Amino acid sequence: MNQEMKKIIEEKINSSAVFLFMKGTPENPQCGFSAQVVQILDDLGIEFGSFDILSDESIRQGIKEYANWPTIPQLYINGKFVGGCDIVRELAASGELLELITQ
Amino acid sequence: MLNRIKQKLEAAFPGAKVQIADTSAGHETHNSSGAHLAVLIIYKGFAGKSLVEQHQLVYAALKEEMREQVHALKIKTRSE
Numbered sequence: 293m294n295q296e297m298k299k300i301i302e303e304k305i306n307s308s309a310v311f312l313f314m315k316g317t318p319e320n321p322q323c324g325f326s327a328q329v330v331q332i333l334d335d336l337g338i339e340f341g342s343f344d345i346l347s348d349e350s351i352r353q354g355i356k357e358y359a360n361w362p363t364i365p366q367l368y369i370n371g372k373f374v375g376g377c378d379i380v381r382e383l384a385a386s387g388e389l390l391e392l393i394t395q
Numbered sequence: 396m397l398n399r400i401k402q403k404l405e406a407a408f409p410g411a412k413v414q415i416a417d418t419s420a421g422h423e424t425h426n427s428s429g430a431h432l433a434v435l436i437i438y439k440g441f442a443g444k445s446l447v448e449q450h451q452l453v454y455a456a457l458k459e460e461m462r463e464q465v466h467a468l469k470i471k472t473r474s475e
Contacts, residue, residue: 354409361447362461363468364455378470379446 305368308341310393313355313366315346321347324376326365332384334380338393369393396464400457404436407456411438418469427467435473442474452467 307313310333316322318330318340333340345364346350356362357374367374369392374380384391404413406460414435417470432451441449454461463470 345406362458373447375447375450379450382446 293354293357297350298358300351301354302371304341304343306371306374308339309339309370310338312340312342313345313364313368314352315344315364316346317344319340322366323364325363327376329365329367329380332380334381336390338385338390369395396460397432399457400432400434400460400465402455403456403460404434407452408436408438408440411436411440416468431467431469432465433469433471435471437475439474441472470474 295389305312312318312326312329312333314321314323314326316326318334321327321330322344330342343351345355352364353374355364355366359366361373361376363376364379365376366378367380374383374389380386383392396419401413401415404415412435416433417430420430429441437471441452444452446457450470453470453472454468457465457468
């Protein structure tokens with residue numbers, strides 16, 4: 293991946309302690325999996341930044357390569373890739389998600 | 396397609412217990428781009444790997460399918 297795309301992605305990820313690449317916006321998610329992650333974060337009272345990958349095809353492809361992860365949503369905490377919908381659900385259920393955020 | 400995916404996963408994770416289900420029903424409205432599948436893989440080799448690493452291995456095994464035939468893959472992995 294080129295350095296420019298990497299920089300754009302890392303600027304977004306580092307713009308907030310918790311950052312979500314999703315389809316749509318937190319107010320209006322465009323996919324059930326993105327909606328689920330938003331719901332989990334909201335339920336836990338976690339503030340997060342987000343980016344709608346439907347608004348930019350190059351970033352949509354870029355983050356798949358960046359995280360070596362072929363699907364959206366993608367959640368990042370403190371700059372580190374945490375997982376997609378299934379992992380976020382597991383971590384929320386076990387309490388590990390809050391631990392990651394408060395570390 | 397389900398059988399082929401199951402075979403690919405069993406080849407990628409020797410000795411693993413693989414369950415696969417087609418959960419496309421209920422997603423018809425936006426299902427034009429492929430199937431919704433759910434897999435459960437119990438594989439000793441997952442021990443010591445993070446959840447992200449485990450799921451990355453599953454995606455890697457199904458790289459071709461993820462590109463076109465599969466719209467969404469719900470993954471559950473365990474080491475035992």
